[in-house]
Amino acid sequence: MIQLEHVTKTFKTKDGDVQAVKDVSIHVKEGMIYGIIGFSGAGKSTLVRCMNLLERPDEGKVIFDGQDLTQASPVELRKSRKKIGMIFQHFNLLPALTIYENIALSLRMEKTPKDEIDAKVMNLLELIDLVERKDSYPSQLSGGQKQRVSIARALVNDPKVLLCDEATSALDPQTTQTILKLIKRINKERGITVVMITHEMFVVKEICDRVAIMDAGRVVEEGDIVDIFSHPQEKMTKEFISTASNANKIDELIEQQHPITQLKENEQLVRLQYDQTNTSHPMISEISRKFNVDCSIIYGNIEILQESPIGTLICVLKGSDDDIRNSIACFKQDGIRVEVIKRGHID
């Protein structure tokens, strides 16, 4: 649906050139929710703005629906933009227009017949559940309501893609959930491809099918969300994943020499990570029986990503060196990833 090929964008500032996006190639396939995550300044906003040429890339191609937008004439580009809806962190609704007029604006400019506009706008107002506020002005709405209006406005031209530039970053957690649900619903019911820019991993976790992790203008890792969460490769990716779960908290506790991380002789602290292929298997009780190893779980977490579970367990294994070694081998045989965090030793 949207394909970026070797896109590079440099901004000229008085302190010299800043390369915001460096040679990025990604492919957003039809019907998916594609997340782009990065810390601020990573270039993710610039990247999404290249997708509808709000920023014109210095190099590379932006292919939307088979057409290279960088080569399109202004008229063709505007036509394509109508098929790429966009929502923003600060909503950007027109303050002098009512909610109804904001949503209808784009159709009014096309000289669409009045009753057709009315049918469409009312339909969208129902979708965002704001029918009774249609004559209010944006300043009279809450942040979440404004974002819903801006979603309706973005959908009024029946776009194929919805670009979300930090769409939930200015909202509280509860409102964020409502907006994410709405976006997911639009994706499922209307088949609209979604590109989500965010700095929050839980947003990605919540609704994305695929994710690209950006750092300093480059995509450092990209892939299916389950793969990324279960087998992160890059340091940046791991950092983001840890922001969305507590599983790395243990490293802090070890550093602080917290009592639960004080191991006795014959004890080892391990991190077990598993996905759907091995969640149904009663591994812990199996090793206890087989190898005479006691296992006490000090942390456990299961993420459900696209309906498939990814589990993390941090536990203390107690037993002889051989038994623990065999248990770990047994885990690994079952596809569970094992990391020994710390070994007990004699003081």
Place this chain on the structure above:
Amino acid sequence: MDTLTNWIPNVIEYSNLFPQAIVDTLIMLFVTGVISLLIGLPLAIIVVVTKPEGICPNKTIFFILDKFINLFRAIPFVILIPMLSDPTRWIFHTTIGIKMAFVPLIVGTVPFVARQMESAMEEIPEGIVEASISMGMSPWQIVRHVYLKQNIPGMIRGMTIVLIAVIGQIAIVGTVGAGGLGDLAIRFGWQRRMNDITYVVLFLLLVIISIIQMVGDWLVKKTTH
């Protein structure tokens, strides 16, 4: 009546001059306001869209227009009047009366209106313009629906400031033969030492300015959502 004759004898004596002076001032105000807006607003639009970060950046047009506006803003109004006496004579075949005042008044006010309208349009958040671009709006549509319509309160505020400043300039052109309340204050109040006329003129100007300000504030309130 007797007390009035005691308090403001000259005003009573020359009271027949006042209606004409008020009308002249209001005509100059109205004509200058309307024509300056008609010329200044398009100039402001051109400046806003041709800015380096505007929707149709054009360095040459922006540079020339921006400097041109600054140039005319820099000329003190009293110098503008003699400077423009030749074109005035050429257009109206006269350099006295309220007609003579229009040329310097408009030339002096247009750049002021342009700057005020420019800053009102600049107040519209960049994100709103971006959202409009992302909706596939053409530059002309953005001018019509965003720049011209999304900060009308700001534009009204700007015009209120302009009109009040124009009242001051009308008084100045009055001193060089254009008529109006300023003329009255100078010729009678100052030159013939009729202080009461000066004070009444002052009072009338205060009333006019207050009305402009009140109407402006009311319109701002009406158009703010």
